[in-house]
Amino acid sequence: MSPKRNRRRPPISVPRRQPQGQRVTQSVPGTPSPAYMGAASADVSPSQAKDAVVFRWIGSWQFLLLTTLAIITGSLAFALTSLFRMPNLPNCRAIFWPTASAAMRLQCAESYADQGNVDFLLEAIELVEKLPDDHPLRAEIDAKVESWSSQILELADDRFHRGELEDAIATAQKIPPHTAAADKVESSIRRWQRVWAEGSDIFEKAKQKLVDGEFKDAFGLSVQLLDVSNDHWSTTKYDELTKLIGLAREDSRKLGKVKRLASQGTIGSF
Numbered sequence: 001m002s003p004k005r006n007r008r009r010p011p012i013s014v015p016r017r018q019p020q021g022q023r024v025t026q027s028v029p030g031t032p033s034p035a036y037m038g039a040a041s042a043d044v045s046p047s048q049a050k051d052a053v054v055f056r057w058i059g060s061w062q063f064l065l066l067t068t069l070a071i072i073t074g075s076l077a078f079a080l081t082s083l084f085r086m087p088n089l090p091n092c093r094a095i096f097w098p099t100a101s102a103a104m105r106l107q108c109a110e111s112y113a114d115q116g117n118v119d120f121l122l123e124a125i126e127l128v129e130k131l132p133d134d135h136p137l138r139a140e141i142d143a144k145v146e147s148w149s150s151q152i153l154e155l156a157d158d159r160f161h162r163g164e165l166e167d168a169i170a171t172a173q174k175i176p177p178h179t180a181a182a183d184k185v186e187s188s189i190r191r192w193q194r195v196w197a198e199g200s201d202i203f204e205k206a207k208q209k210l211v212d213g214e215f216k217d218a219f220g221l222s223v224q225l226l227d228v229s230n231d232h233w234s235t236t237k238y239d240e241l242t243k244l245i246g247l248a249r250e251d252s253r254k255l256g257k258v259k260r261l262a263s264q265g266t267i268g269s270f
Contacts (some may be wrong), residue, residue, distance in 0.1 A: 097127075102137050105130075106144070113148050118155050118171055121148045125176060149181035153188065160192045163232030168192060199225060199233030206241055210248045218245050 092108035109124035125148055128141045135141070152175050160168035169192065172185045202224050209218035222245060225238040 097130075102131055102135060106137060106141065109144070113144070113151075116151070118152055118174070121152050121155075122174060124148055129176070145176065146179055146181070149175045149179040153181045153184060157188065160196075161231040163236060165192060165196050195228060195230050195233075199228040199230055199237060202228070203233070203237055203241060207244070210244060213248075215245060215249050218248075 092111060095104065095108065097105070105127050109127040112120040112124040112127070115121075125145050128144065131138065131141060153172055156168045156171035159171060169189050172188055175182045175185055202221050206218045206221035209215070209221060218241075222238060222241045225241065226234050228234050
């Protein structure tokens with residue numbers, strides 16, 4: 001018989017007992033290790049962490065509430081400011097002026113003048129001019145009257161440029177005579193009349209050239225309107241004249257065609 005082989009038994013592994021109080025951590029596939037997570041958190045800079053906190057605050061309901069309250073408060077403040085700045089014209093109309101104070105007169109006059117209208121500016125001047133010359137507010141009143149008179153002259157000049165010569169002259173002549181603006185009224189009126197006559201003369205000459213069939217000369221005159229120091233003549237009347245020249249040329253072309261066909265005896269084909 002063959003001798004028996006001694007078979008060794010494999011050693012039995014006995015699991016080690018973990019010390020009490022220590023947690024057993026098992027790694028799960030696909031889960032980053034604590035060491036990796038610590039390294040990742042170490043890569044976040046303080047500024048990035050601060051930005052993250054700010055973004056979370058912006059998206060919170062507290063931020064939305066504060067923003068809404070700020071918008072409502074701002075809108076209310078703007079509305080109240082606009083309300084107090086509005087001229088109180090109805091109350092000014094109801095005041096009994098013989099017993100009104102000078103401060104009230106000046107306040108209402110400023111409200112009238114703020115309308116930017118010639119009639120309101122004249123009312124404002126009339127309202128404060130009734131105060132005596134030795135009034136303590138006379139210096140302030142005189143400065144206001146000078147400013148309002150200059151505005152009236154500017155509005156008159158605007159009417160002149162809109163083609164309203166007669167209205168411009170009538171408006172300028174309403175300026176109080178004792179103001180600095182009144183010293184410019186006569187010179188302004190003479191300038192307006194001279195410029196107006198210049199534009200009118202060019203326009204009438206150009207129209208006559210159209211009647212005579214001299215379209216080139218008419219166009220040359222129309223260009224001269226661009227140099228007239230008045231918006232009405234240099235724009236409105238210039239456009240009107242160029243349209244007339246275009247229509248006259250078209251009519252002349254058609255008339256020439258009719259004459260040629262008539263001379264050929266084929267006018268029926270026109």
